[in-house]
Amino acid sequence: MAGVSPRVGSLPVPVAGSLVLRRQWRLNPRDDIMAISRIRLRTFVVACAASLVALGSVVVGGATATAGTGAAEATFLDEISVNNATLPGKSADEMIIAGYATCDHLGAGVPVLDEISAVERDYRFGQGTLFVSAATTNLCPDFAS
Template sequence: MVTNRIRRHTFAIACAASLAALGTGVLGGATATADSVATGDISAAEADISAAEAAFIEEISVNDATLPGKSTAEMIDAGYETCGRLRAGGSILDEMSAVEHDYGFDRGVLFVSAATTNLCPDFAS
C-alpha cells in the first residue's frame, strides 16, 4: 500500500509539472508546480495548487470522476467542501449521494474517495 501511495504521489507530481509546462491556462495561471511544494522550494500557500490538490485532480481524472462543467479550481473547492461536510459529521454514504445529486453524475464514490485520500487524509485514516 505504501508503494502504491508513493507511485501515485510521484505520478501526480509529474502530471502537475507537465500541466504547468503546458501553459498557464490549464491550471488558472499557476506558476508554481506541485513538485516545488513537495521538495520544499516553496510553501503550499505560495503555490496556486498544492501537491495534495494535484494528486486529487489526477485521481479524479484517471477515474473519470471529474465534475461535469467545472474548472480545476471548482473541483478542488468541491473536494474541500466534501471534507468539510464529512468533518461536520456527515456520513460517507450521504456525501457520495449528495455529490452525485449536486453535480448530476454517477461517480460520487470515486470523487469522495479521492477527496478523503488526498485533501483530508486525516479523515480517511
C-alpha cells in the same frame, strides 16, 4: 565620642553606627546619553533579530504548507481525471473547492454514504464514490485515517 570617626593617618576610619559619606561620581551628561543610546541600540538590534527569526519561520513554514497543499490538490485532480470522476462542466479550481467542501461536510459529521449521494445529486453524475474517495485520500487525509 559617638559617631565621630577616628583618623588613621590622614584617612578617616568608619566606626560602627556612624555615617559613611561617599563621594558620588557624576558622569558627564554626554556620557549618559551615549550609554543610553548604546542600550537602546542593543535592544533595538535584539528585537529586530528576534522579529526576523519569527518572520522567517512563518514564511518558510507557510511556503512548505503551500507546497504540500498544491501537491495534494494536483494529486486529487490527477486521481479524479484517471478514474473519470471529474465534475461535469466544472473547472479544476471548482473541483478542488468541491473536494474541500466534501471534506468539510465529512468533518462536520455527515455520513460518507450521504455525502456520496449528495455529490452525485448536486453535480448530476454517477461517480460520487470515486470523487469522495479521492477527496478524502488527498485533500483531507486525516479523515481517512
